[in-house]
Amino acid sequence: MEETVFCQSCGMPLTEGLYGTEHDGAKNTDYCLYCYKHGAFTDDHTMEEMIAISLKHMDQSGLLTEHGQTKEEAAKMMYGFFPELKRWKKYNENS
Numbered sequence: 782m783e784e785t786v787f788c789q790s791c792g793m794p795l796t797e798g799l800y801g802t803e804h805d806g807a808k809n810t811d812y813c814l815y816c817y818k819h820g821a822f823t824d825d826h827t828m829e830e831m832i833a834i835s836l837k838h839m840d841q842s843g844l845l846t847e848h849g850q851t852k853e854e855a856a857k858m859m860y861g862f863f864p865e866l867k868r869w870k871k872y873n874e875n876s
Contacts, residue, residue: 789867790816791835792859811867828869832859 786795789811793799801809801817809817816823826834836852836859839845845855863869 786810787866788813788816790822790869791831792862792866793835816868822868828863831869832856832863835859 787793788795788799788801791813793813793815795810795813799813801812801814802819803809804820809820811817812822836845836855839855840852845852848855850858
């Protein structure tokens with residue numbers, strides 16, 4: 782079974798068609814197309830803002846209900862998971 786790869790910015794599972802792109806249009810295998818386009822991040826959010834945005838999308842899409850999680854439970858999980866993602870690991874090391 783193939784290991785799930787996650788966007789190293791928002792934590793979304795990455796599948797074909799969801800990868801970000803480099804300046805030359807090449808696929809970036811670390812980040813999703815919502816977070817990274819044309820070789821740059823699409824936003825200048827903090828990790829906390831990204832977690833809030835991710836929670837909102839998960840709630841609106843029904844993923845929280847599907848996974849049987851409350852917003853609070855999902856937020857707690859994200860605050861443990863996000864600091865390990867490449868984008869936030871760099872951010873936290875430079876803070």
